[in-house]
Amino acid sequence: MNDALPQAYELSGVAGRMLSGLLTEDDASKAVQSLSYVLKDSIPNSAGAGASIIHPRGRSESTGATDTVVLGADKLQYRFGEGPCLSAWAEQRPIIIQDIREEIRWPTWTAAVADLPLRSVLSAPLTTGRRKIGALKVYSPLPLSFDDTSVFLIERLASPVAVLLRHMRDREAAQRMSEELAEALANRDMIAKAQGILMERMNLNSQEALEVLLARSRGESTPLHDVARDILREATRE
Missing domain, CATH: 1.10.10.10 (Winged helix-like DNA-binding domain superfamily/Winged helix DNA-binding domain)
Incomplete structure (x- = not known):
């Protein structure tokens, strides 16, 4: 059996248990932050994790970030309108940066984050049905930190996080x-x-x-x- 499967089952199980309790919370950011720590602890070599919420009119925000490095890198994406999370959301597919120092797809953003302690990035879209909610991401200070197994794991958690955010946002809007x-x-x-x-x-x-x-x-x-x-x-x- 693929070694990633037990990890994925455990990750999905933790997410499911958290969802059953966190759906009663009034603050979606707190709920997603808890799941971000699960993601950070579940994917090898991860130093930080979080979610980017992309609103229908293009406004972006971070919610549930585990540390200031995640927040800083995200804010630079929103400022320049480019980066792996925005691309994962727009293209609806996982995005991997193996080494920011050699990455050429988002030159303005990669130059802006050069002084931050991160080298590898993995981001996956947060989607429920046809609703493109945002993107989930993990960072690492080491190059070549993420692979297909990492993608498998993040996608297992992206689905319940998207459902959580959809329900929480709908409920908060109704409230x-x-x-x-x-x-x-x-x-x-x-x-x-x-x-x-x-x-x-x-x-x-x-x-x-x-x-x-x-x-x-x-x-x-x-x-x-x-x-x-x-x-x-x-x-x-x-």
């Missing part, structure tokens, strides 16, 4: 939407109550009360819902 909706409804209710107070105080109709609120909002350069909140506070003190 944000729910919070924003709740806030909007609360603001609407405050404005309606403030209108009612002004209608009673000043013998106004609904439209006239709203115009008073709007005029105060413009005059004080204050959001309308904050003006309404002040009126409600004033009413409770009377």
